[in-house]
Amino acid sequence: MDTVHDIGGRQGFGPIRWQKDRGEKPFHEEWQARGWALCMCMFAGWRGKPEIWTLDWFRHVRERIEPIDYLTRNYYDQWVQSLAATLIDNGTIALEELVPAARGANMTRHPDPSIPSAGPSAGASATECGKDPSDAPVFAMGDRVRTKMSIAASHTRLAAYVRGRIGVIEECHGPRPLADASARGVIKLEPLYTVAFDAGDLWPEAQGRRERVFVDAWESYLERT
């Protein structure tokens, strides 16, 4: 989904304010530690239960934060809001319990019709093997590949800045759960690769620079050149 979270290569950002983190202190304020630990405690009870939660679903829930909040609210604050949204969505808590002032507009579940097995039934049959995991991967080290241009409207890990670009397979990792499917509660194994891109093939100003960017990409993100 093309929301503001997909930020790699966006221009106009100023300097990186690293000085305040010099001391390796993990959190700046106590509520940040608590908010994060709260997420970890809840996740611990959900791991391995795709009918309730997957990490990719949680990532997508964070991606759905209002763009203005995504860009301006503190990172841990976003986690807490995403946890709240996750808990409300899966029925652990009710919206009105957390925010009594909320009206709870019509919030029936409308699974994306473009996703065949989305919805509560998806989690119940947790594993879907689009491809036998023992199948040989389509690409090999050194192959030139092009990343796809179009992506689904839901969660994906194919970042905008590497779409439609030519790269080289750096490493083959074998079958791993496809993030796009995990984000809808379906564990679908697909070969994963690391793909190397020359900076000059990604950015107009980077011609001739000795820089490469490596991304992990599932097989369905890639096609032969």
Place this chain on the structure above:
Amino acid sequence: MRTFTALEVVMASYDSERVGHIHDELHSHLPSQSALRVKSLESLLVEKGLLKADAVDKWLDSFAEKIGPKNGARVIARSWVDAGFEATLRKDGLQAFQQLGLADVDAYELKAVFNTDEVHNLVVCTLCSCYPLRLIGMSPSWYKSNAYRARAVRDPRGVLAEFGVKLNEDIEIRVWDSTSERRYIVVPQRPAGTEGWSEDQLAKLITRDSMIGTHRDLRSGDGGA
């Protein structure tokens, strides 16, 4: 129809639009102060018996005690003095952590990328905030910042210069964007003048930022500051 009431069966909808609406409600009705948001969610979960009152504190204590950058430093220091261990680290980063008793079996796949005189490595997650935190603790807040995520893949040399790492143009920069469940750790070069040092002495030189790639030249005189 009332909709956000707690369900008998907890089950994610995997419905992107639905969580979009929930975020909209939360945006409008949650208290604006972050600490208050955390407190109200934690209190509600405790009140409903979904979280033990001391769970968050216990989790934080155990995390702080066991996990932090020093674990990564121990692994890297060992790899500097033990060629067999270095080979393990190159092949399977998680196994290297496990050999020193510093990782659970279900932590992530970890790829160690090694700096050399000709190559410098830098780690980022442009799409969210992936980081080997179960192995080396929390990432610094700049790592999760919009500016770092946007710029690291496009202007790594400029970003590094801001951190005080000035690289000649003939040094290749490899940027690793963490787009799958695999994680990356940078292995800095062992500084000159540390011949005969113990592992513990060496480990003190290795900073958190050097494991991300925003610190390059470790110096024997720094003594791990």
